[in-house]
Amino acid sequence: MRLHREGFTIMITTGLVLLALNLFAYYYLLSDNSTAILLLAIISLILFVLIVQFFRIPNRLLTTGETQVVAPADGKVVVIEETTEGEYFKDRRRQVSIFMSPLNVHVNRNPITGTVRYFKYFPGKYLVAWHPKSSTENERTTVVVEAANGTSILFRQIAGAVARRIIWYVKEGQPVKQGEEFGFIKFGSRVDVFLPLDAEIKVNIGDVTKGGVTVIAELPS
Template sequence: MYTSMRMKIHREGRNILFFLILGLAVVNGSIYVFFHNHFVSISLLTISVIFYLLVLNFFRSPRRHFVGDTRNVIVAPADGTIVAVEEVMENEYLHEKRIQVSIFMTIFNVHANWFPVNGTVTHVSHQNGRFMAAYLPKSSTENERSTVVIKAENGQDILMRQIAGAMARRIVTYAEPGDECHIDEHMGFIKFGSRVDVFLPLDAEILVKLDDKTVGNMTQIARLRG
């Protein structure tokens, strides 16, 4: 169960949007004053408005609140499409087999990331890497990424990984070791196309399949065993 509230602009985009509209205003104003060509001016203005609205859409940040029993629930940490549900060996931190659930975000998705489970943050790290397409399987281990481990309320470790994509050049992670976290809270933000992986215990009940669409902080992707 969940509720969705009104939309706002994410704090990661406010400065970008301010300087972008300022720059577009200067460019359009200069073209209008110095070229005296209404066709060119109107065409550039139209393109500028469309471009600005696309960037504005990217930085939208819906206020969402999950309603219901959150005990042992794993919710989608991001909007997007399920591109992997498979058993893998997680070798960077857990060093054990896990079920990996991966969500790919296009530039048209909301790019805020939520905590997938209630608990306590026990580990946060950042790894430099490549910027290949985020939908590729090897992007999980070769791309630039941030790793967050949460000790869930049932005592199990849940690992979440933010992965940069071909266009993404900045991963923002708000989580800090020792933080108490809740699924309604933002864990971070990835700019311009990316992916989020969640590594779950092998006995978790998986509730999604390949190509399913997810809504961050709303879609239940798994349940932990009690």
């Protein structure tokens, strides 16, 4: 396991603030109360560990396959439905949505190999990620990747009530590889994937996914 570069500043800052707080409490604020000092140290350690675990990147054997669509994120499947995708395709698609809690790994991975044909960032609100309007009103990005066989997949990072910053590493015209990072969302959010109607969905509502590993759909060969 390793730690994501997006968390270095937050982890160092948090560590220094907690260290300063504990030193101040030990020498001045709580110098005569050993129980309170110990309790503060334990709480600080737990908080720091929670921050660090959020930015972890576990070692994984990634799934690859030309007709397989892998999960772009760790989390829980909260939506599987046929809907109209109105931003890029403007037609009917199968939508699979994965909710990411603050305890999940938050690396976002390309669901297929191909070329980025469309990318757009939208500033917006921070409604809870499961709110019906979060996919159209929250801060978000939209990425469309076209595979070698011409099939296109749209996936969208959506910030939640806690997440306040979306990171992306792709741009239009860029070739991308299945399982590689395309972005990161800090502290909880959602990723929507829009698939062709003839895609065979391989997950169910409530399933737990692993980014880059879990196959969420099979495309026609």
